[in-house]
Amino acid sequence: MLSGPEGESAATMARYSRFRADFPAIGIANGQKRKAADLPGLWNLLGRVGTVREYRVGGEDLNYAWPMTRGVGGMEAKLNPYLCGEPGIEALTVGALGLSRFAQGEVRPATNGRAVHLTLDCRIQNLAERYLLPSGAGAVMVVEVGSMKVRASVTGESADYSPSAEEYRGFESEPGGALLDWPRFWRTPPGSTFKMVTITAALMSGKLTPDERFHCPGYCMVGGVRRKCSHIHGWVNAEEALAGSCNVFTYRAAQRVGGDMVHRWARTMGFGRELPTEAYAPDIARSGLMSASHWGETGLWNLCIGQGETNVTVAGLAMYICALRNRELRTLVYVEPVGLSESEQEALGPHRLGSVPIREDVWDVISSGMRRCTEEGTARSARVSGVDILAKTGTAEIGGKHKNGLLVALVPAQEPKYCIVCAAADSEFSGGKMFGRRLHEFVGALLDAKLLPSTPDIAREDR
Numbered sequence: 001m002l003s004g005p006e007g008e009s010a011a012t013m014a015r016y017s018r019f020r021a022d023f024p025a026i027g028i029a030n031g032q033k034r035k036a037a038d039l040p041g042l043w044n045l046l047g048r049v050g051t052v053r054e055y056r057v058g059g060e061d062l063n064y065a066w067p068m069t070r071g072v073g074g075m076e077a078k079l080n081p082y083l084c085g086e087p088g089i090e091a092l093t094v095g096a097l098g099l100s101r102f103a104q105g106e107v108r109p110a111t112n113g114r115a116v117h118l119t120l121d122c123r124i125q126n127l128a129e130r131y132l133l134p135s136g137a138g139a140v141m142v143v144e145v146g147s148m149k150v151r152a153s154v155t156g157e158s159a160d161y162s163p164s165a166e167e168y169r170g171f172e173s174e175p176g177g178a179l180l181d182w183p184r185f186w187r188t189p190p191g192s193t194f195k196m197v198t199i200t201a202a203l204m205s206g207k208l209t210p211d212e213r214f215h216c217p218g219y220c221m222v223g224g225v226r227r228k229c230s231h232i233h234g235w236v237n238a239e240e241a242l243a244g245s246c247n248v249f250t251y252r253a254a255q256r257v258g259g260d261m262v263h264r265w266a267r268t269m270g271f272g273r274e275l276p277t278e279a280y281a282p283d284i285a286r287s288g289l290m291s292a293s294h295w296g297e298t299g300l301w302n303l304c305i306g307q308g309e310t311n312v313t314v315a316g317l318a319m320y321i322c323a324l325r326n327r328e329l330r331t332l333v334y335v336e337p338v339g340l341s342e343s344e345q346e347a348l349g350p351h352r353l354g355s356v357p358i359r360e361d362v363w364d365v366i367s368s369g370m371r372r373c374t375e376e377g378t379a380r381s382a383r384v385s386g387v388d389i390l391a392k393t394g395t396a397e398i399g400g401k402h403k404n405g406l407l408v409a410l411v412p413a414q415e416p417k418y419c420i421v422c423a424a425a426d427s428e429f430s431g432g433k434m435f436g437r438r439l440h441e442f443v444g445a446l447l448d449a450k451l452l453p454s455t456p457d458i459a460r461e462d463r
């Protein structure tokens with residue numbers, strides 16, 4: 001995203017603008033332009049520009065219209081102070097016909113807007129739009145795990161018309177609105193992608209051991225109601241329960257550790273918390289987290305498998321999955337530290353929102369479960385030769401036959417570079433069916449483009 005005067009300088013425009021009404025032949029053109037990459041999935045993140053017609057300098061109304069393009073939404077609005085320059089002024093005394101100039105008064109030179117470099121990588125954005133996005137509404141995000149830099153952010157539904165600033169503000173906040181930046185604002189129950197929270201809580205408490213097995217006959221009784229599992233999993237341990245996404249095991253684990261502890265770990269990983277953003281980062285909607293003073297069976301069931309009132313944005317899911325790996329909840333970074341002062345670079349982040357103290361032995365179980373998820377579990381269609389993937393699928397029940405398909409992943413498994421989160425709204429498929437094959441295509445494309453080291457390469461480096 002670049003800004004700055006193009007064609008006539010702001011100073012020239014300032015010089016002639018005040019004579020505009022007297023000399024219609026003098027054309028005053030808009031001196032500010034902003035360009036955005038032609039990637040439809042990005043439009044709602046980059047935002048919109050609008051026209052501001054009043055313009056005052058030094059408290060004085062200059063009495064002419066200055067059509068200036070300013071950001072009114074998304075990153076354009078957030079970064080407006082950096083992108084906009086300041087027009088200059090040059091006071092002149094001229095003859096009655098405006099042709100001869102007698103004297104020059106105050107001169108204030110114009111300053112250019114600044115160039116801002118976003119962290120978005122057009123190659124990854126392109127691949128994410130091509131391979132990961134379902135045909136309907138949804139959102140995708142690709143984040144670099146350690147630096148928290150957002151490399152791709154996709155809104156699956158976009159509008160192809162230009163609304164006014166007022167309309168834009170309305171659309172932006174309206175749930176499901178055409179201009180909503182889905183990765184940041186649309187929320188979905190996390191479904192089974194939440195199971196890492198429950199199983200982490202149970203393992204960290206010591207009330208569940210990695211080898212312990214619970215029996216899944218394909219259902220379990222919760223508050224007198226028969227609740228279904230996706231399969232008859234038989235006797236499974238934590239790792240196998242994650243790979244096959246067993247609801248029954250997860251519920252038994254939650255019963256062991258209790259709802260309060262699951263809730264506490266969920267907050268540690270960002271659920272239900274205000275996610276502060278800095279000067280350079282756009283807002284992210286706060287997620288909801290089920291809470292209860294007393295956890296009944298039904299409440300605990302919904303909590304532990306990510307159903308019910310818990311809901312989260314795709315951006316929030318990315319922060320959670322990165323936190324599992326980083327052992328720290330960090331803010332997302334949208335701007336590169338190019339051409340910024342030291343204090344400005346400081347403000348970019350990532351900022352630490354709290355540590356996520358998962359023990360190494362617990363991470364081993366969680367990561368093994370997520371690895372087996374792509375090797376033999378619910379995300380096996382994502383498997384790619386040459387690179388191991390940690391993943392978890394989820395299917396959020398949103399009423400009746402409606403569901404949201406979800407998939408979270410870390411690649412490569414040994415030393416995760418990217419966190420990938422995909423979500424499809426109101427899809428007829430589960431997360432695995434919806435996104436397994438898509439993730440396979442996407443990771444293959446990352447490998448082909450040399451954007452990802454393959455597992456054999458990592459093994460060679462280790463040697």
Ligand SMILES: [Zn+2]
Binds near residue numbers: 216218246247249
């Ligand atoms: Zn099961």
